[in-house]
Amino acid sequence: MLTILQEKTVKTPAPKPAVSTAKAGKALLLGSIALIVVLLLIFIRPFARIDTGQVGVVRTFNGKINDEPANVGWHTTFTSRIDKYTVKEIPVQLQDLRPTTKENISLRDLDFEIQYSVNPMKVPMIAAKYSNMNGYEQNSKIYIPAYMLVEKQAKSVSADAVSRFEALAINSKRNELENIIRTNLQKDLDANDPDTFIVSRVTISNLLPDEKIQESIRMIADSENRKQVAINKLEIAKTEAEENRVRSQSLDDKILAEKTLEALIRMGEKGNVVVVPLDFKGTIMTGTGGAHAPNSPARSQ
Numbered sequence: 001m002l003t004i005l006q007e008k009t010v011k012t013p014a015p016k017p018a019v020s021t022a023k024a025g026k027a028l029l030l031g032s033i034a035l036i037v038v039l040l041l042i043f044i045r046p047f048a049r050i051d052t053g054q055v056g057v058v059r060t061f062n063g064k065i066n067d068e069p070a071n072v073g074w075h076t077t078f079t080s081r082i083d084k085y086t087v088k089e090i091p092v093q094l095q096d097l098r099p100t101t102k103e104n105i106s107l108r109d110l111d112f113e114i115q116y117s118v119n120p121m122k123v124p125m126i127a128a129k130y131s132n133m134n135g136y137e138q139n140s141k142i143y144i145p146a147y148m149l150v151e152k153q154a155k156s157v158s159a160d161a162v163s164r165f166e167a168l169a170i171n172s173k174r175n176e177l178e179n180i181i182r183t184n185l186q187k188d189l190d191a192n193d194p195d196t197f198i199v200s201r202v203t204i205s206n207l208l209p210d211e212k213i214q215e216s217i218r219m220i221a222d223s224e225n226r227k228q229v230a231i232n233k234l235e236i237a238k239t240e241a242e243e244n245r246v247r248s249q250s251l252d253d254k255i256l257a258e259k260t261l262e263a264l265i266r267m268g269e270k271g272n273v274v275v276v277p278l279d280f281k282g283t284i285m286t287g288t289g290g291a292h293a294p295n296s297p298a299r300s301q
Contacts, residue, residue, distance in 0.1 A: 048075050048082040054142065055120045056082040057127045065128045069120060085127060085134075085143045087120045089200060092151050099162040101170060101209075107162065111206035112178070114154050114185070114199065118145045122196040129193075150189070150197070157184045167209055178202045 048070075050056045056070030059081045070082055097110040118126060126145045127134060135147030161180040165173060182202040189197040 048077050048084075049073070050075065050082070050084060053086060053088045054084050055087055055123050057085055057124050057143075058082050065124050067124055069123050083127070083143055084141065085118075085123045085145050087118060087123065089115050089117045090144055090147065090150075091115055092147065092154060094151065094154055094158070097155065097158060099159040101162060101165055101167040103167055105167045105210050107170075108208040108210055109206055110158065110162070110204070110208075112158065112181070112202060112204040114150065114182075115201040115203075116150055116197055116199045119196050119198075122193070126193070126196065146197070150185075153188050154181070154185055157181055157188060160184065171207055171209055174204050174207060177207075178204055 048056065050070055050072050052072055054072070056075060058066040058068075058070055058075075060066070061079065061081075066080075069085075075082055092114040093111075094114070095111045098106045098108070099110060100106050123145055127143070130146045130149050133146055133148040133152075135144030136142075137144065158181050161177055161184065162170065164180070165177065170177065179202075182199050185202075186197070186199045189199065
C-alpha cells in the first residue's frame with residue numbers, strides 16, 4: 001500500500017498550465033491595446049502633412065486660430081486641427097456678365113478670368129476674417145482663401161470699368177479694359193487688406209456688344225473697307241498717270257531732239273551754215289562755207 005501511494009504522489013502533475021494561461025492573457029491584452037492604438041491613429045489622425053504650395057491654418061479645440069501658419073511638413077494635431085489653404089495662383093472665372101457701357105447699353109456677354117494669390121503669412125488672418133467667403137475643393141480638401149470675396153469685388157470693378165467705354169469702341173479696347181479691371185481690383189483689395197492680395201492677371205475671353213451695336217460695327221467696318229478700296233484705286237490711278245506723264249515727256253524730248261537734228265541737217269545741206277547750240281558750249285559746223293566765230297548767231301546765206 002505504501003508503494004502504491006508513493007507512485008500516485010510522484011505522478012501528480014505540476015501547475016504549469018496556469019503559467020501558460022497567464023502569458024497568453026498578457027499577450028492578448030497587449031495585442032488588444034496595440035489594435036486600439038492603431039484604430040485610434042486611423043480615425044483620429046493626429047498628424048497632418050502640409051505640401052508645397054500650401055499653408056496650414058491651426059485651430060485649437062476652443063476655436064481660436066493661431067496667427068502663424070503651419071509651413072510645409074508634418075504637424076501633430078493632438079490638441080488642434082489644421083486646415084490646408086492653397087497659396088498658389090488661384091483662377092476666378094466670371095461668365096455671362098451683362099454690364100452697361102457709357103451710353104447705358106448692356107453688353108450681350110462678358111467673360112473673363114482673374115488670377116490672384118494671397119500672402120502666405122496673411123492666410124490665417126484671411127481665414128478668420130472671411131470665414132464665410134473662403135472656397136473649398138471637395139476632392140483635395142483644400143481651402144481657397146477669400147475666393148468669393150475676390151469674385152464679388154471683380155464683378156463690381158468690371159461693371160465700373162465697362163461703363164467708361166462707348167459701345168462702338170469697347171470691343172477694340174480689350175487690353176485697356178483688362179488693365180483697368182486688374183488695377184482697380186488690386187486697389188479695392190488693398191484698401192481693406194494691405195499687402196495681402198496680388199492680382200497678377202485679367203484675361204477677357206469673350207466680349208459681345210448688343211446685337212444692334214454689333215450690326216453697326218459691321219456696317220462701319222464695311223464702309224471703311226470700301227473707303228480704303230477707293231483710296232487704293234485712286235492711288236493706283238495717280239501712280240499710273242504719273243508714269244504716263246513721265247513716259248510722254250521722255251518721248252516728247254526724244255522726238256524734239258530728232259526733229260532738231262533733222263532741221264540742222266536740212267539747213268546744213270543749203271551750205272554756209274554755222275549752228276551755235278543753245279548752251280553755247282560748242283559749235284556744230286555744217287556745209288562748205290568755212291568756220292565762223294563761236295559767238296556769232298546762227299544765220300543762213
